[in-house]
Amino acid sequence: xxxxxxxxxxxxxxxxxxxxxxxxxxxxxxxxxxxxxxxxxxxxxxxxxxxxxxxxxxxxxxxxxxxxxxxxxxxxxxxxxxxxxxxxxxxxxxxxxxxxxxxxxxxxxxxxxxxxxxxxxxxxxxxxxxxxxxxxxxxxxxxxxxxxxxxxxxxxxxxxxxxxxxxxxxxxxxxxxxxxxxxxxxxxxxxxxxxxxxxxxxxxxxxxxxxxxxxxxxxxxxxxxxxxxxxxxxxxxxxxxxxxxxxxxxxxxxxxxxxxxxxxxxxxxxxxxxxxxxxxxxxxxxxxxxxxxxxxxxxxxxxxx
Amino acid sequence: xxxxxxxxxxxxxxxxxxxxxxxxxxxxxxxxxxxxxxxxxxxxxxxxxxxxxxxxxxxxxxxxxxxxxxxxxxxxxxxxxxxxxxxxxxxxxxxxxxxxxxxxxxxxxxxxxxxxxxxxxxxxxxxxxxxxxxxxxxxxxxxxxxxxxxxxxxxxxxxxxxxxxxxxxxxxxxxxxxxxxxxxxxxxxxxxxxxxxxxxxxxxxxxxxxxxxxxxxxxxxxxxxxxxxxxxxxxxxxxxxxxxxxxxxxxxxxxxxxxxxxxxxxxxxxxxxxxxxxxxxxxxxxxxxxxxxxxxxxxxxxxxx
Numbered sequence: 001x002x003x004x005x006x007x008x009x010x011x012x013x014x015x016x017x018x019x020x021x022x023x024x025x026x027x028x029x030x031x032x033x034x035x036x037x038x039x040x041x042x043x044x045x046x047x048x049x050x051x052x053x054x055x056x057x058x059x060x061x062x063x064x065x066x067x068x069x070x071x072x073x074x075x076x077x078x079x080x081x082x083x084x085x086x087x088x089x090x091x092x093x094x095x096x097x098x099x100x101x102x103x104x105x106x107x108x109x110x111x112x113x114x115x116x117x118x119x120x121x122x123x124x125x126x127x128x129x130x131x132x133x134x135x136x137x138x139x140x141x142x143x144x145x146x147x148x149x150x151x152x153x154x155x156x157x158x159x160x161x162x163x164x165x166x167x168x169x170x171x172x173x174x175x176x177x178x179x180x181x182x183x184x185x186x187x188x189x190x191x192x193x194x195x196x197x198x199x200x201x202x203x204x205x206x207x208x209x210x211x212x213x214x215x216x217x218x219x220x221x222x223x224x225x226x227x228x229x230x231x232x233x234x235x236x237x238x239x240x241x242x243x244x245x246x247x248x249x250x251x252x253x254x255x256x257x258x259x260x261x262x263x264x265x266x267x268x269x270x271x272x273x274x275x276x277x278x279x280x281x282x283x284x285x286x287x288x289x290x291x292x293x294x295x296x297x298x299x300x301x302x303x304x305x
Numbered sequence: 306x307x308x309x310x311x312x313x314x315x316x317x318x319x320x321x322x323x324x325x326x327x328x329x330x331x332x333x334x335x336x337x338x339x340x341x342x343x344x345x346x347x348x349x350x351x352x353x354x355x356x357x358x359x360x361x362x363x364x365x366x367x368x369x370x371x372x373x374x375x376x377x378x379x380x381x382x383x384x385x386x387x388x389x390x391x392x393x394x395x396x397x398x399x400x401x402x403x404x405x406x407x408x409x410x411x412x413x414x415x416x417x418x419x420x421x422x423x424x425x426x427x428x429x430x431x432x433x434x435x436x437x438x439x440x441x442x443x444x445x446x447x448x449x450x451x452x453x454x455x456x457x458x459x460x461x462x463x464x465x466x467x468x469x470x471x472x473x474x475x476x477x478x479x480x481x482x483x484x485x486x487x488x489x490x491x492x493x494x495x496x497x498x499x500x501x502x503x504x505x506x507x508x509x510x511x512x513x514x515x516x517x518x519x520x521x522x523x524x525x526x527x528x529x530x531x532x533x534x535x536x537x538x539x540x541x542x543x544x545x546x547x548x549x550x551x552x553x554x555x556x557x558x559x560x561x562x563x564x565x566x567x568x569x570x571x572x573x574x575x576x577x578x579x580x581x582x583x584x585x586x587x588x589x590x591x592x593x594x595x596x597x598x599x600x601x602x603x604x605x606x607x608x609x610x
Binding site: 011017019027043085090100117119 | 309311312313315316318319320321322323324325328330332333335337338339340342344345346347348349350352353354384385387388389390391392395398399402403405406409410413414415416417418419420421422423424425426428430432434436
């Protein structure tokens, strides 16, 4: 964690593109000939972001999904992707390619190129390129008085991971939440014009909400009782579990009706879970009663093993 | 090798972007709002593409340079880059960041974003985005009757790698050719409108020339005696050594004078080393006398270790 913090701090002192948003956002925005491209690159590493026993097709799905989740949070539709692939075992690679075909077709994401290399460990990268239809919300736009919203349910993927780590692969719905996250592309496109700030929940609801608070220089309060928790997940661990790939966003109260209309149109729960006020940092209440923050808010940085 | 061939074949059956050039080129071309973006993603892996003992700043340089070399071969100027970085040892990471700063400044390449992850091995990826000033030459445009040209000198990097592998780190000029390749960006910009096909020499002059022949459906003959060999390198091994990151291109005979003018303007040798004719495959002559092709033409695919 200290390492990553220090490294990213060093990166911020490099020549940074104006569209990089000071490397504080999920994606970069590149204005080209009147169009606004959104660019993101995420890596997943075996033993860190996926389990050695995860089916290769699910790993392919996850690699695509985690990157498209960043595009979703910026209100961009997918344009194309570049793959960085470490070749290993032939059977695994074949199954991965089949899963990649499925994921690319599911999200209408054509392959633009990439690189295949030999490596002693699977470290897979994907660069996803999207085009924004309208405004591109950042993490830093939340204003005091805004409401905090989240899509879908929280904690299902974390519960699935815990099951897998304990040697169980049931219930299938939770395992699937971990292995086959669904990037909220349609919701992102519709919410981007309504949101003051938006990101995806990849490292944990609490830590990611704290990141919006820090970037926006506001205080964010979350009502734990309001958070929609996936069936089979425990509330306390769910909010720090990560891998949900739901949308977390703030919007002014005046947008509430429009947000509920998006929810109804897509059949996707959008739930108000908190609010932003002047100040800084994250706080937690339960039905109005202050709660101490848990010691661990989410994944600061994932260690191998 | 069979593995990579099979995997790339599987990738070709995926949904492919029209700008991906059937995954047969060094980079993809994305038309956006009247502009032509050129995109490439290359990975380098410790023990495969660089040596565990290589200075971290040189590894950073190489990661940037090998990607910009692809942009150079497509006549694109750098716009920005996304980094996929595997965190490891703090001192190494600090030195890498310093080297990255130097490389980004040297090539006027601002950082757009990326990802840092934990991993048990260093597997570094970079996506470089460029903008084409004019036509974007592919590998497939060579015509019978064209001349084959190469920039700079061949074999210096391979000789440097052989020295390092034998425990020597001198002469410094050859070591530098291996660790600090110079992408031919200025030459690429000026040659793109003149070339019928262009790529960079990354895997070896012979194997890469064979790729132009295959993609263009022509036969290519190289005159071994004409190839400009770096001082300190052996002619026979130089032409299959790889890591040169020089430009290899074909152009009609009528372009010869313009090509020589580019060479003079940039102070960069551009040497005519062969020609394309009807047919297929690669052949080698020396002062007009046919030579058998060596068994190994270059790096088909690099194995760890």
